[in-house]
Amino acid sequence: MVAVIKTGHSIHRIFNYNENKVKQGVAACIGAGNYPVDPENMSGSMKLNRFLKQLKLNENVMRNSVHISLNFHVSENHFEKEKLWAIAVDYMGKIGFGKQPYLVYQHTDAGHPHIHIISIKVREDGSRIDMNNIGRNQSEQARKAIEQEYGLVVAEAQKKEETYRIKSVSAAKVMYGKTETKAAIQKVLGVVLTQYKYASLPELNAVLRQYNVMAACGTENSEIYRNKGLVYQVLDGSGNPIGIPIKASLFYNKPTLTFLEQKFKENALKRIPFKSRVKNAIDAALLPGKPSLQELIGKLEKQGIYTLLWQNNKGFLYGITYVDHQTKCVFNGSELGKLYGAKAMQERCQPEKISGQDWLAHPALKGEVGLQPQTRAAAETKAFSNSLQEIAISTGPSNWLEELMQPERGGAYVVGPFKKRRKKRKKRNLSNNNQ
Template identity: 60%
Template sequence: MVAIIKTGRSIHNIFNYNENKVKAGVAKCIGEGNYPADADKMNIAMKLNRLLKQASLNDNVKRNSVHISLNFDPSESDLPKEKLMEIADTYMEKIGFGEQPYLVYQHHDAGHPHIHLVSIKIREDGSRIDMQNIGRNQSEKARKEIEQDFKLVKAEGRKKNEQYQLQPISMGKIRYGRLESKKAITSVLDGILPNYNYTSLPELNAVLKLYNVLADRGSEDSRIFKGNGLVYSILNEEGKPIGVPIKASDFYNRPTLKFLENKFTENQSGRIPHKVRVRNAVDMALLGNKVLSLKELITALDKEGINTILRENSEGLIYGITYVDHKTKCVFNGSALGKQYSAKAIQERCDAGAVKKESHPPEEKKANRQEQQEAKIYTEKNNFPSRSMSGFMEITEVLMQPEQAAEYVSGLLKGKKKKKKRKGFSDKS
């Protein structure tokens, strides 16, 4: 079982999200906790007002709504309603929400069985429930205990490509219009926004584009940009937006620019300890005996779980690079890792390797001429210090030559050879 906890500023948004699923026929309200009547005996207004009334006891709490999803293994699709409610009640009790009003919805719009719980973080006496690290502490402990008590499939040990791993969107599944597009984008945002450490919109988009989604502010003279707005779009196979963009405020969790800017600040410290992993992966890939091209470097990093996204201008010149580490869930612009990992430096490191290949046997020279020509063009475009390409190659070749220690030893390092005296002879004879 996998538990995902989110808080929000709008009870209406979270409540309507689930009720709209019910109206669409892909969800059902299967139960409640601490309500005066059973869920099937209440109308929409009664369900919502119970939450709003208790939340109004403390207006100082801005993020007062709580939205939790409990996700089960696909093999557990036949869990009966009664068992799901028992799991929901037990989970809420264990994380400290046993006395809170909550609603339980069973959703049928994903490839795995799951339920959603809607609640509030204001107690009956008006005090606020502290949810700091609740996911790592109370929720994680509750999850493991519930897996054991209810004999559920354990979350640990699942393969990376199983159902909870976010997969790229299939464009065929979302071509039917705005409702399907919004659903698809929501699934991606739910998987990316709370779980990855990104510190800018370009870094976030480096991850979103892997799943055919783009967060866009528009051009600088557009009304969206001037109003600090944000829209989300689906991308086609060429990476171009397709369909009608959807405003950030239209999503139930409101992933607006202001929301993202807060995340940018929060994520700054969280990714610092993980910089070294990406640096080491790049350095190790370029350290081997085999010289790597930029394309080969990208492939090598991909095997380490690191996607490398290149940014090119209209002329095809690479001006930026971003690393997405799926193992640590951290995103780094190249320059954030250090000067040696920027787009220009990475190209230089790969180009220098191409020059080194000239010392190889003649049969390899022909294959390397194209790389050398590209290195020359790149050098001219980037205004390197004035020097001939051949001179640059000669210097590099000299620097890269192995030491011939077996053939030559400096006289300064040689010790004086002591002559062996022969018996009966004088040194002066």
């Protein structure tokens, strides 16, 4: 069994998260500790008000809510809700929350069996529960005792088995709800982080997205960004984040931002000898005629090169990334040269009308992707998004018609002579007046 404890500022948010899972049919409230009635006989407001009433006894406690998940081995998916409830009650008593109000939810939206427990840090007398080092001390002791009492798979053995399984199985796309989330992401990271040569977070995400995984360090105003943190999250079929992000420090190889920044420096040098292969493949694909951008992408795919187009919300292309699966190298278009960036590739390809839905189904990079401002790729992305000249593919006759309707601009070869003549006339008039 693996226990994860988190604290928060809002009991509303934690409560709504679990109740929404119930409404979606992927969770059930299986017990209520220190409540007057059973959960099936209570409305949502009755459950929540029990917490809110006790929290008012000490409004000075800022991080007043507690969210705990107890995660079991995949082989333990046969547990009845009565056993899960008994484990939850035993665990809460052992960590000092036995007399607190708490709700227990059984979730079924992941590949491994697990339960969520929500509670508060304010006691009935208004005092605050000290949770300093609770995970290392009380929770760890409770976990070991419960594993022995209920015959659960030991967490240490589970970690060893997981590490072996990661090394022996090749990576595949992560399917949320069908596989154990953390283990599935770990498999992908085990392959991508060690085998591919990427030099920025966007380039790493260009590879991870093909496995339905994304690395993010938050927006500029977020706490995770200020603390240089990093999380990994599963993506759905449309490339949108789904489920709960997992901290980088929780994975066995600790793929934190500090770790990645070192990899960026190493990979920037390692991938240099392989630039020519990607450039030659692009040039060769453009030789027979002038293909459209989508046709070019198809040709490169046959050469083992995956092309990722970055576009804004309006559908304008502002970036392009090439992932060479043969050499395991990733390049932003500008890294290969000016002829291989987004704007240049549009000019080198046959103009065509492409709707936003015809592009590759990958959302544009936004703040939540967590681009580091010091990286070259981030600067390029910012320059594209802030440009007044948005990049668009020519749509045919309407473009040249609009150009003809624009006011004509005079050239320097017209303005120059007129300026000279006017100066000479002024001098001549002045000389006449002096006489």
